[in-house]
Amino acid sequence: MxxxxxxxxxxxxxxxxxxxxxxxxxxxxxxxxxxxxxxxxxxxxxxxxxxxxxxxxxxxxxxxxxxxxxxxxxxxxxTDSGEARALQAAFAARNALQCGYCTPGMVITALDFLATAPDPCDRSAIRAHLSGNYCRCTGYEAIIDAIAMVGGQ
Amino acid sequence: MSFTDPDRPSRQIGRALPRSASRRLAQGRGRFASDITLPRMVHAAFVRSPHAHAELGAIALDAARAMPGIVGVFDAAAIDPWCTPWVGTLTHLAGLKSAPQYPLARGRVRFHGEPVAMVLATSRAEAEDAAEQITVDYQPLPPVVDALAALAPDAVPIHPELGDNLAFERRIEAGDIAAAMAMADEIITLDFDFARHTGVTLEPRAVVADWNEGEQRLTVHAGTQVPHMLQDIYALHFGLAAHQVRVLAPDVGGSFGIKIHIYPDEMAAIAASRALRRPVRFVADRLESFIGDIHARGHQVRAQIGVTRAGDITFFDVDDLTGIGPYSAYPRTSAVEANQVINLIGGPYAVANYRARARVVFQTKAMMSQYRAVGHPIATTVTEALVDAAARRIGVDPVTLRRRNLIADDAYPCQSASGMRFEALSHHGCLEKLHAMMGYDALRAEQAALRARGVRRGIGIASFIEITNPGAAFYGVGGAHISAQEGATIRLDAAGHVVLQAGVTEQGQGTETILAQIAAEALGLAPEQVLVRLGDTDSTPYGGGTWASRGAGVGGEAAWQAAHALRGQLLTLAASLLQADPSRLDLRNGQITDDDGTARMALADLARIAHFRPDTLPPGIVPELAATRHHVPRDYPFAFTNGVQGSLVEIDTETGFITLLRHWVVEDCGTIINPLLVDEQIRGGVVQGLGAALFEACRYDAEGQMTNATMADYLVPMAAEMPDIEIGHVCTPTAETALGAKGAGEAGTAAAAAAVLNAVNDALAPDAALLTALPLTPARVLAALGVIG
Structure with missing residues (x-):
């Protein structure tokens, strides 16, 4: 110990x-x-x-x-700090989660993308950044949409 | 009632509302079975067979018992007094045989990963440490890996008492095959090979079992789709009355059919809770998931199509072989997929001549059973690849051949050659819509131009039918205690909101949200004023749960009927206060209104009076503030839906890599309760189908060892390689219900692989290359091109 x-x-x-x-x-x-x-x-x-x-x-x-x-x-x-508020709202609005099991990891990864990406609306860049996060429910498109929505805000 | 009028009052059905659970889940506030911790809870770990097939000798448990933190160690002899065995057969699958299955292996092990011994400890790590101290004497037997070899006369019978390894066989013969063969100008035969794959739910299987000796009750928190089915089975096999068993389904981290079956490790862990009289948690780790979860597909199919030069399809003839592991799964069996394959092949087409055989065989691999879109991807891929091959052979465009042969949209009701009854489908409507969405003619022109420059692009189309809204025909008629009916109970609270409890369940589809929309429309409320509670056998009406795309069509209808009954009760009550004719009153925006929408009193005031001041009601008026209704489909065994998918791919002929450029779906699920949720169900389903098309395979070696049982080695679709998916709808409501809703959960998975396979073969047609084995790996593409041997 x-x-x-x-x-x-x-x-x-x-x-x-x-x-x-x-x-x-x-x-x-x-x-x-x-x-x-x-x-x-x-x-x-x-x-x-x-x-x-x-x-x-x-x-x-x-x-x-x-x-x-x-x-x-x-x-x-x-969540408590409010840092993820816009992203969480976009995930909900776009139905970018189903079972929700991958979602916390997706949100943390997406925050990292939004903080560092030269073009936060670049869909192929979003897809590449999420390539280490599996989602078995959504097929990813809604997740990409939600992140791009926040990237464009 | 028409749900198509967008201007009707209280419209909720048809609105694209986000799910009520999404914010909570996105904030990490999900509560999954694997999160549940109870006082005195212990953790289960298993010793699993490293052999595919062996005689079990001595199992030495004492060293494990001496390890720190250990509270129990079990082998078959120790666990069997707590749990009776089960057999995965149902009488409507005539001739299906299987052997008794036990929580822990007795006498023999029959697949790599079969549980042999179980350790319970105060932490999972300690349980695993102790499990490593258990030694098992195995005398290996010959593995029986290949499904065809399992049928050879000299094959080792996996269950000697069953005689041979043929678990189930079914034949269909309809029309006149000999005449249809004679009529055909061309007959094309293709041999298909479909890999096994598995669900890979991101949350592995998880149960927390809590036997309360004082209450004499068993509570099980299970990541499951089917709480009432589990309640019945736990009561039966643990020797309890059903009311002594409570099953709760908390948030479920993906299921797709995986968490609908009885698993020996879960039964062992639950039995241990009873034996130890304390809570037990079992959460499969990823290796246990790959080797212990249900696998799916795994079919070898020889199939023929006959076509005339004029373009009439004259017959389909198929022979399907599938290996299911050593047992038929309980209680749904492992024969349903093959049965469904031959029920569905050729289903979209007006072809009366059909011959089929399905054989289901035992083998020493992990068990195979129902997973999302059971049988559909096999049937659709076989059918649609044959149709494309026929089109190529007679030199017509694949869309043209489909237009000529798909069942006409005005031909319903009718039935398929295999006997499937169709109420009303829309193959042509869907195909024409897809054709327009794809810009099909422009794509063909672009394809030709690129081909001239050496770029291999392919376009694939796949029409499909989908089984949804099953009644008792699926399982109940065969003797399974799997509810075909769904119940819903709705009650008014004292503030004028409602609580809805239902037997259908939620695994992320949006069941809670659509039920809230349905009840809200019936009662003139906002959806957030409807609290939906699911997944608890103590409090919800009895139901079958969510599977086979029955949540909206069956559970939704029960909710609609219950909410309508409550509406009638509330209007009667209001009429007594308002001295009005109840038939002239309505519920809108939380108000009791006249039928022209003029507000008469708030529903909250009615609720307040009913609960707190019933003394002010007219004499003899007793407020009835709750209603329960049930629904089960009776007119048709299943509500078939239909649709069509399109795929555009590009192939790198040097590397064999396939790039999915675009994907389209048009489907018809009847009344759409929430288009946002339906579209995302379809996209998610498509991507699971694309996984089968390109990546997914449970690989076994000749010894029956699964060799890619990690997430790094078993490939699932990831964000970077998936296309955006365009979705369109045609709407043909079922007339069997007031809602008119059919299912949509299988549609995406049903035809995605077929569309991609057809696109790949379209791209490679100039090279005279043809692929008929899934997944479409780069090596297979290169082999088909003759680049590699």
Whole structure:
């Protein structure tokens, strides 16, 4: 067991974790942040995408001990801060989610795209940026539309 | 009642409203079964067979019991007293045989991944640690992997007591095949190979079972489409009365038919809750999903079409073979897909001569059963590839051949050669609309111009029929306790809003939203004033759940009828207060109005009086503030829908890569309750079909090991390679219901692969290359072109 201290959605969290515990399990099981979802646990599906020190990462590929002394932002954090408000409204308006399991990871990834893209309405660039996030329900088009809508605002 | 008048008062049906659950889910506030944590809950992990086929010897559990955090360790002998076995047969699938299946393997293992032992621990990690300490003595038996080889006279019988590996066989013969063959100027034979694939729900299967010894009740939170079906089965196999079992379906992270079956690992975990008298969570990890979830498709089909030089299709003749793993799935069986394939082949066409055989065989691979659009993609691909091949052979455009042979839009009601009864379809209306949307003639001109420059573009068309709104014909007639009817209960609250509870369920389709729209229209409310509650066997009316595209057509009709009944009750009550004729009153915008829309009193005031001041009502008036109604289709076994898809592809003949440039769908699901949701159902369905067309395959080696059971190795469609999809509608409501709604959930998946296959073969026609195996991998394209051997 190893003590860690990190900032999660603006709160300082101190915890003691087994070295093998990955960050997604830590967030879900020990912090109650169940908006971070697990789809594959090997970094392919993107459902567990969060921000670590400002960069989007797969929380299933980060050990909790590696997150010591980092700043973590999850879907709950970007919701409470209002950062994701426009995107979440666009996802709802465009029906860019069905089961909703991939959606938190999609939203975090889309925020990253909107913050960094030279042309936030470029559909093929949006598609490329989302290529690490699986959605099995929508066929992606509505998600692309929702992100482009916000990109154009 | 016509739902087509856009100016009618209280219009909600037909509006493109966003889903009520979307904001919550987008904020990460979903509550999935895999999120549920209960006091004293323990976690299940399984030891699974590494062999496709083996005799089970000694299972050594003691080392696991000594591991930290362990509260229970089970093998078959330990779990069997808690759960009786099940057999996946139904009587309407005549001759279907299968063997008893147990939560944990007894005596033999019959597929790679079959659960052999189970460990319960205070964390999943500890359970997995302990599972690694269990040793199992396996004596390998010959694997039976290939479906055709499983039928060989010397094949090892997977269940010796069943005699052979043929689980089910059905034949159809209609019309006069010999005469039709003689009449045909051309007969084309194609051999198709369809890979197995699987649902890959992003949330894996998950159950949290909670046996309460004090209450003597079992509560199961299950990611499922079918709470009442599970309640019945859990009661039966765990030796309980149905009312001792409560099944809750919280948010479900994708299902597509995967979470509609009985799985041995889930049954074991639920049994363990009873044995340990504490809550048990089992969440499959991704490897367990790939090797433990139901697989789908996996067909080899030899098929023939006959056509005259004038362009008349004279017959279809098909022989379908599918392998289903070692057991027929419970309780829906694994024979439905093949049965559906031969029911649907040729269905869009006015062709009376039809011969078909379907064979369903046991093999030592993961189990195969119903997944989205059961049988439809196979039937549509076979039919439509044959039709295109016939068009090429006689030198006519594929649209022309379809115009000549599709059942005429004024020919209904009628039935197909296989006996499917059609109430009213619109193949020609859909085809002409698609033709216009695609700009078909311009696309053909562009294709020819590009071909001259060496660019290989192809255009594919695929007409289809879709089974929706099933009545009892699907399962009930065969003895399955799967409700064909749906119930809805609606009640007025004291503030003048309503609560609607229904037996249909939500997995993201938008069931809650469409039911709210339906009730809102009937009651003159806003949809947000209708609170919809689903997925709880303790509180919702009994129903079959959401599958086979029955949510809107069957569940929606029950909601409409219930809301209408409540409307009548409320108007009667209002009339007694207003001294009016109830037939001259209406409900609009939360008001009781005269039939010209003049407001007489607020519905909120009526609710207040009914609840809090009934003493002021006229003598003898008893407010009835709730209504329940049920609906089941009776006129037709299924409400068939139809449509057509178009695909434009470009092929790189050096790499074999196929680029999907555009995709079109025109479909007819009758009354559209919410066009936003219908269109996104179709787009999502198309992309699942495109996955089957280009990427998806459960790959097995000769030993029966699944070799690509990870998300990195099993390819599903991703954002970058999917096209935008243009959708159009033709609207032919079913006359069987007041709503007129039919289903739309299978439409996209039904024909997407067929359209792409036809487009690819159209592109490669100048090279005399023809593909008939899915997925259409680059290697297969290059092999068809003769670039590689």
């Amino acid at each position: 190893k003590p860690i201290t990190l900032t999660i959605n603006g709160e300082t969290i101190r915890a003691t974790v087994p070295p093998r515990l990955h960050l997604a399990d830590f967030l879900r099981d020990q912090c109650g942040l169940t908006g971070t979802h697990l789809g594959c646990e090997h970094g392919v599906c993107g459902a567990c995408t969060i921000r670590l020190d400002g960069a989007i990462v797969r929380s299933c590929l980060v050990l909790a001990v590696q997150a010591d002394d980092t700043i973590i932002e999850t879907i709950e954090g970007v």
